[in-house]
Amino acid sequence: MPLYSEERDEVFVGRIRRDPSLENGLNLWCVADNLRKGAATNAVQIAELLYKKGFIA
Structure with a gap:
């Protein structure tokens, strides 16, 4: 499986x-x-934090 996980988003x-x-x-x-x-x-975590702090809508 490691061979097939390279450059893929899946876990x-x-x-x-x-x-x-x-x-x-x-x-x-x-x-x-x-x-x-x-x-x-x-x-995603950075975007969530910016949203919670009101920097992005």
């Missing part, structure tokens, strides 16, 4: 299994292009 999740060490626990494997996903999340 890929696989190998979802019950975690026997926790009552409601899960183990999973997750991969994403952190530059794309991180930058997008950061931009």
Whole structure:
């Protein structure tokens, strides 16, 4: 899956299994292009903050 996540916006999740060490626990494997996903999340968070402070409508 890491090979296919490059330059994509999606987050890929696989190998979802019950975690026997926790009552409601899960183990999973997750991969994403952190530059794309991180930058997008950061931009949205900045826009939300500017909106809340009244700088943008």
